[in-house]
Amino acid sequence: MPNLIRLLALCPLLCVFFSYASTNAIPLKYNISASGSHYPYYTNNPKKPGILPEIIEKVLDGANIEASHVDLPTKRITKYLQNEVIDFDVISLEWLPKSERNDPHYVFSEPLIYATEMIVTLPQNANNWQSADNLKGKNVGTVLGYYYYDDNTFERVDFPSEKELMTALSRNRVEAALVGKLTALYWAKQLDMRIAFGAQHSHGFLTIRLLSKHKNLLPKINQAIKNLHSQGYIKNIEDKYILNTGSLN
Incomplete structure (x- = not known):
C-alpha cells in the first residue's frame, strides 16, 4: 500500500515531465x-x-x-x-x-x-532586363546549388554566394543576376556599388x-x-x- 501511494504521488510529476518532453523521440536535423x-535571412x-x-x-x-x-x-x-x-x-x-x-x-x-527575387543589373543595363523573358538563352548570374524554376531556359553562371555574385556583377563578369531583393540591396550597400532592378523573377512565401x-x-x-x-x-x-x-x- 505505501508503494502504491508513492506511485500515485509521482503521477502528477511524470505528467508534467512528459508534457515538456520533446514531441519527437529522435532530434531532427x-x-x-x-x-x-543570404542577408537578411541568414547572416553567419x-x-x-x-x-x-x-x-x-x-x-x-x-x-x-x-x-x-x-x-x-x-x-x-x-x-x-x-x-x-x-x-x-x-x-x-x-x-x-x-x-x-x-x-x-x-x-x-x-x-x-x-521573399522576392529580382533580375539585378547595373543602372546602365537596366532597360535590357525589364521582362523575365529577356533571360532566355542568356548567361545569367546565379548561386551554386540554388533553385530557379526556369533555369532550363537560360545559361547559369554559378557563384558560391550572393556576395560573390554581386561582386561579379559589379565587375561586369555577368550583366544580370538573379538575387533576392533584400539581399541585393544589402550587398550593394556593403560593396558600395550602384544597382538597378529589372523584372521580378519570383515572389512568394x-x-x-x-x-x-x-x-x-x-x-x-x-x-x-x-x-x-x-x-x-x-x-x-x-x-x-x-x-x-x-x-x-
Whole structure:
C-alpha cells in the first residue's frame, strides 16, 4: 500500500515531465544557411544570425520539437534532404518548377515570410532586363546549388554566394543576376556599388519543407507559426533586419 501511494504521488510529476518532453523521440536535423551570405535571412553572425534562424528557433520551441542545425555546402543541401540526411529546410515553392511543387516526399508548413527575387543589373543595363523573358538563352548570374524554376531556359553562371555574385556583377563578369531583393540591396550597400532592378523573377512565401515521414509534426509546427504571427514576433524580426538592407537611393 505505501508503494502504491508513492506511485500515485509521482503521477502528477511524470505528467508534467512528459508534457515538456520533446514531441519527437529522435532530434531532427535541418539546414537554413543557404550560401552563408543570404542577408537578411541568414547572416553567419552568431550574435545576429538572421531572420530565419531567429524564427525557426522560436517555431521549434513553440512546437516542442528538438532539432539541430547542420552546416552544409549549398550544393549539398538538396541532396542531403532528398537522401533524408537532414529532415527539413526552408524554401519558396515559387523557386521550384511546377512539376516539383507537389512532390509527395515532402510536406510544407504555413507561410513564414515573403521573399522576392529580382533580375539585378547595373543602372546602365537596366532597360535590357525589364521582362523575365529577356533571360532566355542568356548567361545569367546565379548561386551554386540554388533553385530557379526556369533555369532550363537560360545559361547559369554559378557563384558560391550572393556576395560573390554581386561582386561579379559589379565587375561586369555577368550583366544580370538573379538575387533576392533584400539581399541585393544589402550587398550593394556593403560593396558600395550602384544597382538597378529589372523584372521580378519570383515572389512568394518561404515555408518549412519537411520530409513526409515527419508529417505528424506538421500541425504543431503550423500552430507555432500562427502563434508567432499573431504575437507580432515574425514581423518584429523582419523589421529588425530589413532596416539594415539599404536602398537604391
